Amino acid sequence: MARETLVDSRQEILRTAARLFQQRGYDATSMNDVAAALKLSKGGLYHHFQSKDEILFEIMNHAMEITQERVLAPVRGIVGAEERLRALIRLHIEVVLSPRDREITVMLHENHPLPPALRKRINSRKKEYIHFVESLIADVQKEVQKELQKDPQRARQTRGAVSPRAAAFALLGMINWIYQWYKPEGDLQTHNLVPQFTELVLGGILA
Amino acid sequence: MARETLVDSRQEILRTAARLFQQRGYDATSMNDVAAALKLSKGGLYHHFQSKDEILFEIMNHAMEITQERVLAPVRGIVGAEERLRALIRLHIEVVLSPRDREITVMLHENHPLPPALRKRINSRKKEYIHFVESLIADVQKEVQKELQKDPQRARQTRGAVSPRAAAFALLGMINWIYQWYKPEGDLQTHNLVPQFTELVLGGILA
Secondary structure: OHHHHOOOOHHHHHHHHHHHHHHOOOOOHHHHHHHHOOOOHHHHHHHOOOOOHHHHHHHHHHHHHHHHHHHHHHHHOOOOOOHHHHHHHHHHHHHHOOOHHHHHHHHOOOOOOOOHHHHHHHHHHHHHHHHHHHHHHHHHHHHHHHHHHHOOOOOOOOOOOOHHHHHHHHHHHHHHHHHHOOOOOOOOOOHHHHHHHHHHHHHHHOO | OHOOOOOOOHHHHHHHHHHHHHHOOOOOOHHHHHHOOOOOOOHHHHOOOOOHHHHHHHHHHHHHHHHHHHHHHHHHOOHHHHHHHHHHHHHHHHHHOOOOHHHHHHHHHHOOOOOOOHHHHHHHHHHHHHHHHHHHEEEHHHHHHHHHHHHHOOOOOOEEEEOOOHHHHHHHHHHHHHHHHOOOOOOOOOHHHEEEEEEEHHHHHHH
């Protein structure tokens, strides 16, 4: 019983469950496995979450809250579209590579069918994020057009070959795919990945 | 019994299994479910595949063969690095969006733990593909450098801000992520996605 008090937060349950789901697969992991990994009784676990679907939903929801707090909120405060986009790319990559939150955020890509009402709530938060990125990219392209009017000799140009929507999906794909190839001991880490992905995206959307 | 002869190929089994794995999850799908969906007896299914792991491996292996035949083979024959990269982007997107093969290729991203020997074979084919893309991007950047030496007035430039490796991961992320947002009834389809992703990547790697 005393051991149970060590599990001081729902977040620890979510992180542990996320790790197990990734290691063993969602279906192959039982509520018993999650309780055992946390040294909780099954009753102790059910006190917090009534079902595995609820845990998966809360993991995904928590991942969207992390994105909200650590990417969207700081980005909204920045003046200048290009600076906002640069910050978004950096902060999103930092969240994706954060050792603490990696296990949580990667679960956003778990395709296990959730009950429709829960799936809908997650999807609508994902859509909000995509729309935010899309309109930010449109703002960057407009900003560059304005530069061009002020000083046609020196300004960069955008030919408008890439729509904000296609660019938003490309950007999210690049970043959300990182978990598929990232190695903690590899050459590509946050400090050199952020500037390269940033230049690639900016070069790309001004194509 | 006669019905079983209708299942004329291992490929049909693989496609059906891939569809079930995506709809219900890999773990939640049994060999019985696969046999039933194909109107095969369980013995009929085991005649072709001895285990679910073998089916998953063969799906992934088939996906890599599709990539080999329909992307790599045609691309290798093309003269000119930029044209090769443009063809690779187009052909890879066509494979990913092909209604016939979508169910197969998407399974490459299934993270279910395969037996280590099988996992190793898939991973080494994936690595080959990544290295091919990486060295192709390096060739494009060199080609552009040469243009620049020939005619500094008119040529495009590359500042070398994006390494071939980071660019290769970005490109594969963009394309392999498509299945997460693609809708058959949506605005973004092969005909307008290919040119946009192509310009984005070319603009990006010459950043």
